[in-house]
Amino acid sequence: MIVVTGATGNVGRPLVETLAAAGEEVVAVSRGTGVTGVPHRRADLTDPASLAPALVGASAVFLLTSPDYLGSGAAFGDVVDVVRAAGVRRVVLLSSQGVATGRHPDGIEQAVRSSGLEWTVLQPGAFASNAFQWAQPISTSRTAAAPFGDVALPVVHTSDIADVAAAVLRSESHAGRSYVLTGPAAITPRQQVAAIGEALGEPVEFVELSRAEAKAGMLRHMPEPVVETTLDLLGTPTPLEQSVNPDVESVLDRPARPFTDWVRRNVVAFK
16 A cells, blocks of 8 residues: 555645556545545644554555645654554655755755665656646736746656656665656746747736745745745756756656646646
8 A cells, every 4th residue: 555645736646646547555645635536534744643544554655745844843753753653664755856956954855764664765856837826827817927037947747756756656676766856858937938828829928026026925835944945946056956867767768748748738727
């Protein structure tokens, strides 16, 4: 049995679907509801004990942390202790490329790496699904706003993250490895908005925000340290953060999907 935390999110939901389609027994875990087709349990990683009932009989677990978890000050080692006590053998952590590049602290990864479990760490770059932030303004006024309009990053398709996670959860051959997950080409926010407009068949105006304007909006959803780190990444990425990494293709034996594929699959959100 495989347990997937964050099962209602942009990665967790397609991961649950992929595992179920492959015939795996899956338990979906989230703080709320919204998962259908597989057993669902409610739990919150800030309360590690709440996860224990979902882990009964599990052989592998997919763990991710939300921005509000990162701001909570919770100790991830307590989550790992619950997983280990449940007899789970394999753990796959959704981390961030920012850990590899030194932008984010590595405490969560270290808790997993030192757990004594069979672990794999996934370090995705910027998510293509971050474009959902433009769904409402594009659908209502055909405009989209973002800072650093001409800074390119190889944003990664969330379905590719889910497919890599599914492959790793189902095989012991990835134990002790970290994978940096990116898309196949770097793309700027301005180019992303243009791609959405092309899929809609209508032009979408791109509005460039200052860093201060972007920060004010992001603080409504994320803790300030996470906001500052995110803006640093978006505005002044390192050469490594702008580089395409082959790990998606090496795990899945197919090329990473481009941003235009993500738009095609999700264009209805922008209509």
